[in-house]
Amino acid sequence: MQLMERVKGILLKPRETWAAIDGEPADTARLFTGYLMILAAIPAVCGFIGMSLIGMGGFGFSMRVPVLAGLANMVVSYVLSLVGVYVLALVINALAPMFGGTQNQGQALKVAVYASTAAMLGGVFSLLPALAILGLVAALYSLYLLYLGLPLLMRSPAARAVPYTAVVVVVAIVLGIVIAAIGSLFMPHGPAMWGSAGGPAVVIDTPRGQVTLDTAKLEEAGKKMEEAARRMEQAHKSGDTQQMTEAAGQAMAAAMGGAKHQTVGVDALKAALPAKLGSLERTSYEVHDGAATGLPTSQAEAEYGNGDKVVRISVVDAGAFGQLAQLAGMVQGERESDGIVEKTWQENGRTLHHSYAKDGSQAELRAVLKNGVVVTVEAENLPLKDVQGFMGQIDLAALENLPRKDKS
Incomplete structure (x- = not known):
C-alpha cells in the first residue's frame, strides 16, 4: 500500500x-x-x-x-x-x-x-x-x-x-x-x-483577498512522507526493534521537514540584534534556550523605544521543528479587513509576511529564512516603511549561514 x-x-x-x-x-x-x-x-x-x-x-x-x-x-x-x-x-x-x-x-x-x-x-x-x-x-x-x-x-x-x-x-x-x-x-x-514557489498553484478567491496554495511543495512533502512510510514498513517486516525505532525517527523527521535536532546557539542569535534602531535605544533583551524544557529551540528578542514609539525584534530558531516554518511558503496571499492590511509572499527563497494598520498604530514584518530561522520586527506608532528599514539592519544572510549545534 x-x-x-x-x-x-x-x-x-x-x-x-x-x-x-x-x-x-x-x-x-x-x-x-x-x-x-x-x-x-x-x-x-x-x-x-x-x-x-x-x-x-x-x-x-x-x-x-x-x-x-x-x-x-x-x-x-x-x-x-x-x-x-x-x-x-x-x-x-x-x-x-x-x-x-x-x-x-x-x-x-x-x-x-x-x-x-x-x-x-x-x-x-x-x-x-x-x-x-x-x-x-x-x-x-x-x-x-x-x-x-x-x-x-x-x-x-x-x-x-x-x-x-x-x-x-x-x-x-x-x-x-x-x-x-x-x-x-x-x-x-x-x-x-x-x-x-516554482510549481503549479491553486488560487482561492475569498471575500478578503486571494490565497495561493503551492501544490508543488505539497506534493514534494507528500513524496517524502510516502518514502518515510516505505522505510517504516521495511523496518516492521525485519522485526529488528532498533531498526524500527530509527525508522520511526526518520519518518517523524520527514513529516516535520527533515530537520535534525540542532539549533543555532542563543549567543549567535543575540548578536544579530541591533544595539540601536535609528533614534531608538535598546531598552531590554532576553534569550531563551529550549534545552531546559526538552525542546530544541533558541530565541533572542529585544525591545527598543522612544516615547510612544516601541519596536520589538525576535529571532527564533525552532531547531528540529525549524524547517516546518518553511511550510508557511505553501500559503501565499493578501487580505484587508477592518483597517488591517496583510500579505504573505515568497522572495529569494524566503517567506515574508507583513501586516500593518492603515492608521499607523501598528506594523509588523516577518521573514522565514531559508534555514527555518524566523525573524520578526513589530512596531507601535511607526509606519511599515520604518519597520522594513529596521529589518534591513539585521543581517539575514548571516543568520541563514549560522552553524547549528546539537542540543544536549
Missing part, C-alpha cells in the same frame, strides 16, 4: 477503497507508522505554523501564540490525536454487537484510521487561520467515510448504519472536546497570547 495512493483512493473512490481495505490484514503497527502517524502530523504542524508563525487576526488586530507554547501544543496535539483514534477504535469495536455487528478490533482500527483521512488532511487549512473553517468541511467528509466503512468492516446491517454512525460520531465529538481541553492547558492565556 502506497500512502498517496491510499489517500487518493479513500477520498475519491471511497466505496471501492473500503472494499479493498476490508480484505486487507489488520496490521496495527503498519496502520500507525505507515499511515496515521504521518497524516496526524499535518494538523499538528500546520496549526503550529498558523498560530505561531503566521498569526491570527480579526476585528482590527492580529496576534500570535509564542513559539515555545505553540511547539508544546503541537506535540501534545499530535500525541493526543493518535491516542484519540485508537480510543475511537476501541469504542467502535465495543459498540458493534449493539448494532448487529461483529467485534473485531483490527477491523475497528482500520475504520477509525482511514475514516480520519479527510479530517487529518483538512488540517492543512490551519496554516492560514482565516481558512480554518474549511477544515470543518473536511471533517464532515470524514463522517461520510465513517458512514460508508463502518457497516462493511464491522459486519453491521446496512439498515443500522445510520444509528451506529451517529453514536460513534457523538463519541468522536466528546473525544475531540477532551483533546482540545487538554491541549488548551499548553496554550497561553490573556496578554501572554500576544507573544513578545
